[in-house]
């Protein structure tokens with residue numbers, strides 16, 4: 250642990266606690282690039298405050314290139330550049346798309362893998378970021394653009410944290426996002442690097458985002474879910490249901506065959522009883538597939554059977570045709586989604602429709618990456 254001694258406030262304040270505000274800057278998780286930089290500075294005999302200055306440049310001011318960190322001596326900047334490359338963060342934006350209230354960026358990692366990130370800005374001034382946990386995904390959900398491209402690799406903790414604090418979002422002194430959702434590419438709980446990434450995002454100085462404002466979404470990777478509720482019990486959880494019927498759910502989410510919904514719900518039952526906090530069940534509504542009266546009744550029963558049904562909230566999402574997903578799937582009408590939600594509520598289930606922005610840029614995460622990969626594999630399709 251090192252103590253922050255300077256308290257100069259930056260005009261580019263983040264939403265979380267800035268590194269200049271915190272009394273103690275914890276060491277980054279072992280194995281991360283930030284920890285390697287810290288250890289390198291220590292080994293080179295640099296005073297401890299140099300690392301704090303570097304972190305402050307990144308998270309308070311959105312400066313990621315060592316050469317631009319004016320607080321550091323020129324020789325140290327050159328040394329860091331020689332040792333770690335030009336920037337703290339291992340990400341470079343390669344494609345951006347914007348629509349009112351939403352911007353999507355495809356980042357390239359140093360190894361050439363891709364990470365897709367979406368930032369939504371609400372009129373009330375609130376901002377929310379959707380990050381990727383894997384480049385591609387190997388779980389093959391049939392409604393998902395990312396599933397169609399397969400797994401490239403797990404993203405590292407630095408690559409996940411870097412999506413949130415990247416200078417790309419900080420132009421004009423913009424703050425860090427108010428909330429972060431692991432709802433982009435990849436199954437977050439299948440990637441062990443998500444836990445150190447959460448530690449970075451929630452640690453004062455590196456992100457300082459409250460765990461309650463971080464949502465981890467899973468299709469039901471039970472071992473990862475058990476570990477997450479043990480190690481990060483304050484993080485908000487969303488479990489994708491998408492069908493209350495095991496056979497059909499396995500068609501939509503093949504992982505159901507390995508880790509059935511019932512086992513994941515049992516983990517959540519224990520979790521909500523322990524922390525007395527709400528969890529979310531996501532329900533992707535696909536026209537003619539999972540929107541029948543039988544589905545609705547079974548979904549309502551699934552919630553009502555929980556020991557603490559009041560702590561389960563169903564979030565209904567309108568299907569958005571995705572590049573590479575099963576072409577037979579269709580989006581339901583907006584009114585049908587509203588009616589589905591209303592009927593769930595009439596049955597006593599807490600339910601809302603999840604708001605989506607940016608239909609014109611396929612704002613669901615993974616679609617920009619899917620188009621990029623499909624275009625690379627099959628020129629002319631992008």
Ligand code: SF4
Pocket residue numbers: 385386387388389390393394395396397433434435436468615
């Ligand atoms: S929905 Fe999630 S887990 Fe399923 S294929 Fe897509 S990214 Fe992977």
